[in-house]
Amino acid sequence: MSTPFYVSPEQMMKDRADFARKGIARGRSVVVVQYADGVLFASENPSQALHKVSEIYDRIAFAAVGRYNEFENLRIAGVRLADMRGYSYDRRDVTGRGLANAYAQTLGTIFSAAGEKPYEVELFVAEVGDVASEDQLYRLTYDGQVADEHDFAVMGGAAEVVAAHLEENFVQGCTLEAAVRLAVAALGHSEQGDRTIGVDDLEVAVLDRTRAQMRKFYRLRGARLSELLLPTVADPTPRGSAVDSEAGSDTAPAPDTDL
């Protein structure tokens, strides 16, 4: 009979963490930027159907990097948890903190359970409040650690490089326009030089507290996104038209309807 090798607990955890980290580093980054009216998510994602950023509840959204099947599972669990809370108590009783806790416990248990493969994912859970100071942003790692983030955050492949660009250029309380440009520029930033990511390869969504509906989440895409990304013009006319179309998009289709 062969004797099993002894592996110290430290080594085992380190191996599992390395495994998860490697999986996460393979993916592209997701950027979260707080702006005056809410929270903006951006990611380079050529797929129009497989989302990295999604709505969870009225004021709560979710973004993830890593293995799609694993974070999709977590997203659905989050939607179920939020809807269950909202149905059994009230819509106001669904909080980002509660959701972040549930995710942290789940990821932590899976990470330390010997029989299970650790999840190769990292998550953001964001919630917008009535005013900017009430906005919350949590980052959850594969081992179930939770961190409270402010202003901006990045996760995924080239997180350090992208974060460095954000660190240099972030301005507190910026407009949606500025936030989109900053986030997209940061995603295209690398040590080898900057590149411009096409509108079709971007997944951008916001939680906008000024939205009239209860559900504050909506996606920015197509013409609306191109308009926001246009090179800065000092002329006031195009700015005015951008505001118009923003108001227009508020009355337009429910979030998530068009894939």
Add this chain to the structure above:
Amino acid sequence: MIGPSDSPRLAAAYMQPGSVSFTDFLAAQAPDLLPGRGVLPAGDAAGLAPHATTIVAATFDGGVVMAGDRRATMGHIIAQRDIEKVFPADEYSAVGIAGTAGLAVEMVRLFQTELEHYEKIEGTTLSMDGKANRLAALIRNNLGMAMQGLSVVPLFAGFDLESEKGRIFSYDVTGGRYEETAFHAVGSGSLFARGSLKKLYRDDLGEGGCVGAVIQALYDAADDDSATGGPDLTRRIFPVVQVVTADGGRRLSDELVAEVADRVVAARMRRPDGPVAELL
């Protein structure tokens, strides 16, 4: 218990792929939260709780209007004067309730969650027929209660994004689903409301015309049915009117409905039976 309370980790059922129905999930996880799930002792329970009354809906080119009066009754008593019985079901549809108010409001909450849940999980909205069928299933679950006098009979209307027109569905207590053309009414005053709409409704009515027609119909329902509330001029309580078009649903402001209702009442001062229809 609600949520994953026995273990800090999300329960396995939450992580299970497959189901997109919140009702099914609720039935598996917390069946006690389903409306109409409890077993009642034998006998008629109709007098137990407030009843909501008349809902009317009418389509126009490009959308649909739904309106409900504001009265809830308990036997011969007026239980509430300003109850709301018309709700947005999702962005493109509305649901109005008649029958046992407590069960109906809970059913609407479940229906709203059901539609939103599907939308979030699938990334797309249900078709208009899909929504109407889900509501039918919810009503069917309540059949036991309905047989003891606690029935819920909603009216469902919305804008169909595929065929680009307003559609109306009515139901019976067994979950039977019937599509209606042009207009429909449910609840205790529905006979009078429908009679009124028969004479007032025209295919060429626009949004404003339809709003006028449904408020006239509710006036006629209140005129002849004691359980339907008319416009309350002293307290300024007027019907809830929901309009759904290609741009989504919106509830008309109280000021706007008050203005229409005031005009209807002023005209009835001159002719209490309402507008005259031509004989031929």
